[in-house]
Amino acid sequence: MRAYHLAALLASLCLLASSPFALAQHETGSDVFSGEQAFKNYCANCHGAAGNQIANVDLGHGAFRKPYTDDELANIVMKGIPNTPMPATPNMSKEQATQIVAYLRSRASQKDVGAGGDxxxxxxxxxxxxxxxxxxxxxxxxxxxxxxxxxxxxxxxxxxxxxxxxxxxxxVQPNNRFYSVTTQAGQQVSGRLLNHDAYTVQLLDTKEQLRSFNKADLQQEGFIPSPMxxxxxxxxxxxxxxxxxxxxxxxxxxxx
Ligand code: HEC
Ligand code: HEC
The missing domain is CATH 1.10.760.10 (Cytochrome c-like domain)
Known part of the structure; x- marks a missing residue:
């Protein structure tokens, strides 16, 4: 079991060098994840967060290829689909598989905002x-x-x-946060925070100019809401x- 487990891990790492969860999932391996968390950890690396990354397979919108029962789906989740790249997940409990199924079913009622868009x-x-x-x-x-x-x-x-x-x-992604400073002279400048350390702050201001300030020259500074x-x-x-x-x-x- 352990060997199989490692082989599966390696296979998925090779297929999906980009998955940030591939290691964490196997380190914890407990049943405490919610269905959504488990889906992100075990499935999203192949199926995508929205469940539609694999051609002709759409897990996120209640559009399975067959009208599976919950039990059938849980079985697919645990045992995979033989002779296809859909792998078994040997350390997946029935309980966790059921949570994932519940999560997928819950997503089915959400409509895809991009559907029909051009x-x-x-x-x-x-x-x-x-x-x-x-x-x-x-x-x-x-x-x-x-x-x-x-x-x-x-x-x-x-x-x-x-x-x-x-x-x-x-x-807001951490590196997209907006920052505002007010100088001792009363000038206010805001923009995308590029960098800050103990002494200086660098912003890309709203005219796309790089601005650098010494913290000692500032009256005020702090994050502000997104201008979007x-x-x-x-x-x-x-x-x-x-x-x-x-x-x-x-x-x-x-x-x-
Ligand atoms: C290594 C990539 C990979 C991983 C990881 C993976 N899948 Fe799949 N999955 C596939 C592929 C490929 C198929 C299509 C297989 C086929 O050709 O029938 C598939 C098919 C499915 C299907 C059948 C869909 C349908 O409409 O018939 C379900 C359900 C499914 N996966 C759920 C999951 C869940 C839940 C997880 C996480 C526990 C997961 N898969 C993890 C690759 C993967
Ligand atoms: C006044 C400037 C401004 C305008 C206009 C603007 N955005 Fe943004 N947008 C931002 C900023 C700043 C962020 C980063 C902070 C955030 O997530 O809100 C952002 C974030 C985003 C993100 C998230 C990016 C990510 O990495 O998650 C998307 C997508 C996006 N904008 C699309 C658009 C689209 C499409 C429009 C036009 C309808 C638009 N924006 C108009 C400033 C703007």
């Missing part, structure tokens, strides 16, 4: 009505104030992207779907 129309919205390029750069075009989005489709699911667009402050405007009320569902579909299509390789 990436080409989304691109036009990005450049036009959304004014996104005022803060974001894609394939060398646009501003550096906000995060670069050329590969955003590789690191965020459509659900996560929709959250970023509707509730910009709800989940929410699309709530500005974009309808169709426009949101188009924009999300465009962002999902940004994977760094093509020149979109």
């Amino acid at each position: 990436a080409v129309r989304g691109q036009a919205l990005f450049a036009g009505k959304g004014e996104c390029a005022a803060c974001h750069r894609i394939n060398g075009k646009g501003s550096r104030l906000g995060p670069e989005l050329s590969k955003i489709g590789l690191v965020r699911t459509s659900d996560q992207l929709a959250v970023s667009l509707l509730d910009p402050n709800s989940e 405007p929410s699309l709530r009320g500005k974009f309808n569902d169709k426009e949101l779907a188009d924009l999300v579909q465009y962002l999902v299509s940004l994977r760094g390789a093509d020149k979109k």
Whole structure:
């Protein structure tokens, strides 16, 4: 069992060099994860966080290829699908498999915000009505104030992207946080925090200029909310779907 376990781990590491969870999952290996956590740890490296990374398999939206019962699904989760790359997970308890199934079932009722969206129309919205390029750069075009989005489709699911667009402050990546300083002379400057240490602060200000301040010269400094405007009320569902579909299509390789 142990040997098999290690072989499976190595196989999944080779397939998926990018999985940050591959090691942690085997170190803990307990039953305490919720279904979602377990899915992230054991399954998302192949299936993707949204469950639709493998061609013709969609785990996240209640669109299984067959009308499996919960027991059948739990069996697939524990034993894999013979003669396919879908592996058994030998140390998976029935209880945990059941939690994962419950999690997948719960996601089925969530609609995919990007569904039916059109990436080409989304691109036009990005450049036009959304004014996104005022803060974001894609394939060398646009501003550096906000995060670069050329590969955003590789690191965020459509659900996560929709959250970023509707509730910009709800989940800010640590290196995307905005910072504001007020100098002793009363000048206020805000921008993306690039770096700070005990004595200095460096920002990329709203004109995309690199600014450096000595902390001793500041009256005030601190994180401020994201300047990214929410699309709530500005974009309808169709426009949101188009924009999300465009962002999902940004994977760094093509020149979109
Ligand atoms: C090493 C990659 C890999 C891992 C890890 C993995 N899967 Fe899969 N899974 C696959 C592949 C590939 C298929 C399609 C197999 C086939 O050709 O039938 C699949 C198929 C499935 C199916 C059948 C879907 C359907 O519509 O018939 C389910 C359910 C499933 N996986 C759930 C999971 C769960 C839950 C986990 C985590 C415990 C997991 N998988 C981990 C690769 C993986
Ligand atoms: C005023 C500047 C500004 C505008 C305009 C703006 N954004 Fe942003 N955006 C930001 C900043 C700053 C962040 C990082 C902080 C955060 O997550 O809210 C961000 C974050 C994001 C993220 C999350 C990135 C990640 O790594 O998770 C996405 C996606 C995004 N913006 C897309 C858009 C789109 C699409 C538009 C146009 C509809 C837009 N933004 C308009 C400044 C802006």
